[in-house]
Amino acid sequence: MAIAEELYAYSGGVNELLARYGVKFGIYKNGEFHEQLFPFDIIPRIINHDEFAQLERGLKQRVFALNEFLKDIYSDGKIISDGVIAEEFIYSGTGWLAQCAGVSPPKGIYSHISGIDLVQAKNGTWYILEDNLRIPSGASYPMIARELGRKSLPPEFFEKHHVEDNRNYAELLSRTMNYVNTGGLSVILTPGRFNAAYFEHSYFAELTGAHLVTCEDLVVEDENLYFKDYSGKKEKIGAIYRRISDEYLDPVNFNSQSLIGVPHIFDIYRKGNVAIINSPGNGAADDKGIYYFVPAMIKYYLHEEPILNNAPTYLPYYEDDMKYILANFDNLVLKDVAEAGGYGVIFGNKLSSSEKEKFIAMLKAEPRRFIAQEVIDFQDIEIFEGSSQVPRKADLRAFVLMSDEPVVWKSGLTRFSRNPDSFIVNSSQGGGFKDTWIMTEEK
Amino acid sequence: MMHRLRYIYQMRLNFEEPVREHHFKLRCFPSSDERQKIFNEHIKIYPVHFSNAEKDSFGNLCIYGTANQMHDHFAVNVDGEAEINSEGKVPAALNKIGMFKYETNLTRAGNSIREFHRSFEPMNYMTGYERAIYMMNELYEEFLYTPGITGILTSAEEAFTLRRGVCQDYAHILLALCRLERIPCRYTAGMIPGEGATHAWTEIFDAGAWRAIDPTHNRECDDTYIKISSGRDAQDCAINQGVFYGGGRQTQEVKVIVHEILPQS
Structure with missing residues (x-):
């Protein structure tokens, strides 16, 4: 690939910058926390314009159906009574939270930020591997890699190669938070710097201008959630992008043994007084068993044929x-x-x-x-090993952000396996990442 | 003629060391439905910085709030009057009962409950409710009411392995048995006449409504059972879920008094 040759000279420089910016991934192993660099490979995954347009239609359709599904199972459960999904897959799963039954999130949105994992087979067909509707992470990595690439590469490089600008993620995220905001600040809640994705939390806060907060900064009083500043002044919060999982979110409503969390946040969410991004209870839709039913869900709620295939x-x-x-x-x-x-x-x-x-x-x-x-024999993608290019397995996490309509971010996280024999690309298992380039329309 | 009952529920938490920023969520307030009418209810909670009421996803009345200032005890008093119509049917829509058919952590049948269940006659001509009554009888014969052995976190399987426990354990085991047959059933916390602690029983879905049976006493619930809350298991009916700073050891005292109000002549 000609671009790979062109990029090779910059590989070391960009990786050095990534390390200096602290682009890291935390891993828990044997009870210990280690922070490690998330290896970056400079050869991008390239998706041409028309191919991406098709993915975009399919992803919007899928996320829209998943959101309808969550709305349905936490209210009337029509998809169950109509016999489309066996109820066992909902009520005996760990993702379904009884506490969420009968609660409607602001503007009916459950999955504000969805991370949908896909792979491309050797014949070019894309398959959905997994839907992540809880707290999908990873968008920050292609964002920062692109940003640092812009610093290292010749000016106009990306424009010259007709690559869609991916710097609008922060804007999409702000729009998503503002759309459901019930009045007040938008904040990003992090469990703290010992979290695997802390880099991402702080990066999003910096780019969106939202306050980066921890649980100690928050308090529920009467019917609202507040941010307390150093002076003790309280400011109302209308939307909280929380990067802690449901079970630790609120010790008086979920796991009471949790040492973190914001007591009563779920009580005021129930009253509609704050938007929680993503909504609690989303685990009911991204269970691997529920995945099987997503094509049926699309037909059921949208009366459309699924555009993208499940494996x-x-x-x-x-x-x-x-x-x-x-x-x-x-x-x-x-x-x-x-x-x-x-x-x-x-x-x-x-x-x-x-x-x-x-x-x-x-x-x-x-x-x-x-x-x-x-087993899908997915397409290999080239990575640099030293100065030579070798093929490795890779997947793609596409991000879909929901506000008045679902929007697919024109980029994505491409993860690859560093081990030539492995299909497992997860960063928690030592994989690396690439930027994902979406080509602009051919002129 | 219908009984009228007067009830008093008192709960007090004593902290060895004072606590602050105490967040609580209480679920100890009987409310009116098709089966019971509640009158003249008074609720006192001390101390309180703010509090607010809501109904949870099971329809239980909850009061949540925070006590910010240092305190060495926390107390709740609830009193009122109830009139119960044991024939009253609390309706449940079919599309809302699915969650009550599947095991939870506390109602998961392990080997000992499964083995017990295998010893039952199949009898598939019975309705779910009749089957629940049958299983309640079997359980009553097998299990010995014994306080002090099990705790609030004891699962159905653990209690059944011991063959001993209290009302919460009877209820959980019956739920585990019913759920093996996918009979929709739920846990109910409440009060019965006398002086002592709260009681627990089960409700079985039957022909569009919930019917209450008491496995501890091996009988259908009559018009002296005052319901406080219901859910999939005891955890959903937790009387109090709280977190606070400080405190050291804490002790809890609960006192329930229920007696009949005699009609005035």
């Missing part, structure tokens, strides 16, 4: 699917629905016969716990 998926819960799984075990990848971050993923052909026997017994005992998927 072919089977639910052992259904007898026919179970038969297929047992007959094709070696060609499938099995995933534990409760796990994330690349954990709990088993390739059928990697198991010894005794391991396989044991696994199948578990599958039969707890069919609701697993999904099986065809």
